[in-house]
Structure formats: structure tokens, C-alpha cells
Amino acid sequence: MKKITTLLLFSLGTYAFQAQSFIQAYQNRANLVTQSNITTLLQEFGNLGVKTTGSTANTNALNWLKAKYQSYGYTASQIVEDPFTFGSSTSSKNLIITKTGTVYPNTYVIICGHYDTITGPGVSDNGSGTSIILEAARILKDIPTEYSIKFIHFSGEEQGLQGSAHYVNSVVFQNSVRQLNIKLVFNLDQVGGKIGNSNVAINCESDQSGQTGNNAASLSVTQQLAACTTLYSPLQTVMSNAYSSDYMPFEAKGDIITGFYETVRSYNEHTVNDTFANVDPTYVFNVGKAAVGALQHFATASTSLLATDEKAVNHLESVKVYPNPTKDFLNIELPKDVKNFSLEISDMNGRLILNKENETKVNVSGLTNGTYIATIKTKDQKAVRKVIIGK
Structure with missing residues (x-):
């Protein structure tokens, strides 16, 4: 077009x-x-x-x-x-x-x-x-x-x-x-x-x-x-x-x-x-x-x-993932009522690259440059974000 x-x-x-x-x-x-x-x-x-x-x-x-x-x-x-x-x-x-x-x-x-x-x-x-x-x-x-x-x-x-x-x-x-x-x-x-x-x-x-x-x-x-x-x-x-x-x-x-x-x-x-x-x-x-x-x-x-x-709104949708793009660390800012969560980072083929529990500052320096999917999960909710790693 x-x-x-x-x-x-x-x-x-x-x-x-x-x-x-x-x-x-x-x-x-x-x-x-x-x-x-x-x-x-x-x-x-x-x-x-x-x-x-x-x-x-x-x-x-x-x-x-x-x-x-x-x-x-x-x-x-x-x-x-x-x-x-x-x-x-x-x-x-x-x-x-x-x-x-x-x-x-x-x-x-x-x-x-x-x-x-x-x-x-x-x-x-x-x-x-x-x-x-x-x-x-x-x-x-x-x-x-x-x-x-x-x-x-x-x-x-x-x-x-x-x-x-x-x-x-x-x-x-x-x-x-x-x-x-x-x-x-x-x-x-x-x-x-x-x-x-x-x-x-x-x-x-x-x-x-x-x-x-x-x-x-x-x-x-x-x-x-x-x-x-x-x-x-x-x-x-x-x-x-x-x-x-x-x-x-x-x-x-x-x-x-x-x-x-x-x-x-x-x-x-x-x-x-x-x-x-x-x-x-x-x-x-x-x-x-x-x-x-x-x-x-x-x-x-x-x-x-x-x-x-x-219907109950997915409050996890308000999560902030920054900086994005990032080089070394990824910060996870969650709603105040969220205490237990997991972070999964997958590549574009769906392969799990990184899995962390209850970490709000995640070291991603070992990942190669590219685009990844970050999924933040609690017991009954999840949020998905695109994350770019660029050195």
C-alpha cells in the first residue's frame, strides 16, 4: 500500500x-x-x-x-x-x-x-x-x-x-x-x-x-x-x-x-x-x-x-520491562500486589533461552543481539512483551 x-x-x-x-x-x-x-x-x-x-x-x-x-x-x-x-x-x-x-x-x-x-x-x-x-x-x-x-x-x-x-x-x-x-x-x-x-x-x-x-x-x-x-x-x-x-x-x-x-x-x-x-x-x-x-x-x-x-482485568498488563532495547540488564517493574512471578525469555523460534523466578533485575548480557519474547507469569495471569537485545 x-x-x-x-x-x-x-x-x-x-x-x-x-x-x-x-x-x-x-x-x-x-x-x-x-x-x-x-x-x-x-x-x-x-x-x-x-x-x-x-x-x-x-x-x-x-x-x-x-x-x-x-x-x-x-x-x-x-x-x-x-x-x-x-x-x-x-x-x-x-x-x-x-x-x-x-x-x-x-x-x-x-x-x-x-x-x-x-x-x-x-x-x-x-x-x-x-x-x-x-x-x-x-x-x-x-x-x-x-x-x-x-x-x-x-x-x-x-x-x-x-x-x-x-x-x-x-x-x-x-x-x-x-x-x-x-x-x-x-x-x-x-x-x-x-x-x-x-x-x-x-x-x-x-x-x-x-x-x-x-x-x-x-x-x-x-x-x-x-x-x-x-x-x-x-x-x-x-x-x-x-x-x-x-x-x-x-x-x-x-x-x-x-x-x-x-x-x-x-x-x-x-x-x-x-x-x-x-x-x-x-x-x-x-x-x-x-x-x-x-x-x-x-x-x-x-x-x-x-x-x-x-470481567477481571489482567493487572499484570501494566508491567513495565525496560530499558528496551537493552544491552546488559532488563528491569521488571510489576504492580505492587504481585509478589511471586516468573520471567521466561524465548527466541523467535519459541525456544526457551532464560527462565528466572522473582527477579526484577535480570542479567541478559549473555544473549546475542536480536529480538526476543519476554513472558511474565503469575499463578493465573501473564503478560507478553517484545524485547530487543543490542550491544
């Missing part, structure tokens, strides 16, 4: 007239995005290899996605494969998961991103968006929303938006007749950042070209997206233009689009460097919180504090 680089920076005050009121239930659910889940999903996505559309790895990624939704409790009737073919013989599938709304069941908020990659494993482009969509689906599964939500994972994006174009032209429309009433399309593409960059802001994309009739509406929902981002995440916002990703076939048919894209561009996309080692999981985690907050606003989620929201 390529993006234009001319951006317009707006303070929140610029679009404060459209800012949403803070809703505690929305914040509670945004807080259910966990760093451990995001880190694990990014790593698993990377381990699936180069997921070129039509390849075995691409099919494996589809099956991995399906298994995730099944583990979240989505039923077979909610999980639909959408096959398509392009060129002479390239075939792949989109994956669509539908959560039915309580008031407007036939009007859909679409949250989408592509899972195909080229050249590298594509952990940022677009394992990052893929991971966030999975977390949003997990968290909102049993939360009533007035509008229906479709969680869509497109393939064929890297070959020219093939999967999303097929979906729009063959499912949303059939014989040029609209079949689905879409409230808006919220696209997530390349929101992984890069370790070492200042990943404190996110681009909020609106449609200011193409079909002019939907430009004003796109700007409005993107202003709402930016406002939700500042309400439910620590990220700053940058207003940007939509360009060359899976929301564009929808835009061409007059639908309202918005999206997220990393602000400080990594430039690892479409290269062998788009790996787990180079992505910033904390940035993806923060974008995930913003996305879950905004998706609730767009779909009009329940504002009540439901039992689902009151």
Missing part, C-alpha cells in the same frame, strides 16, 4: 464541534485491548510467512483467522468465506464475520484490512491492522450495538485491491443493484510503526477526492474518528487523505470511508524488513484502543456497564 505524504495537522480544537462525549463503558472496552494479545497476534502473523495472494501461506493465514473467530465464539453462520479469482488463475478468499445489530440489523459498519502480503511477512502491512480487527471482534462479540458490524479481512490488496473490489462489485452490489446498506467503512492498514520512531500519533484518513458527493460525510466521520482517538487512547491525531487501500472500491460506489495509517512511516512495507522485529507493538496496542473506542461510537454500542465489561 502506498500513501500520499502531504498531511494536514489539526489540533483537537479544530474539530471540537464534532467531538464525542466521553463514555465510560467505551473506555472500559477499549481498555480490554491487551498488549499481550497484540504482541502475540503480531508474532503469529509474522510466523505465517510471506502471504502472497493465492499462495499456501495465504490460505494458512485465512485458516488462522477463521480459527481465531471460532475461539472467540463466533458461529459458522457468522463466518463467511468470499472466494474470488483474478488474472488467469490466481484465487484467494476474503473473510467476513458479521455481528448483528439490535436496532438497525440491515445497516452495516464495516471495519476492514487486508491480510495478504508481498516480499516479506508484512507484520506492519498489514498484520497490524489484522491484529486490531481481531481484538475488536473479540472484545465486542457480546456487546449490543445498534448497527450491525462486519469484520472483514481482504486478500489481494497488494495486487490492486482485488479482494475488496470483488466484494464491492459482487456482494455489496449485484448486477449494479445495491444489496448491503453501509453506514461507513473503517479501514486499518499499516499501523505498526517502527521501533525507534516517535510513534505518538496516528493518521486519520478522509476521502477528499474521487466521488465528490461523499467527501463531506467522510470528513465528518473522520473528525469523529480523531475525536474518539483522543478520548480512548493516548495518541495524537493527524488529518490525512485516503489513498490506495481497501476502502477505495467502496468510495467509488459512493460509500462513506475513513481509516487509520501510521503517522511516522516505517518504509518497511513491501520489503523483507516488514517483520516482527521491526514493528512497534506498543503503538499497535494504542491504535487498537483508539479503534475499539471509535468502532463503538460508529456502531452505537451499549453505554451500560455490562457484565462483559466487569
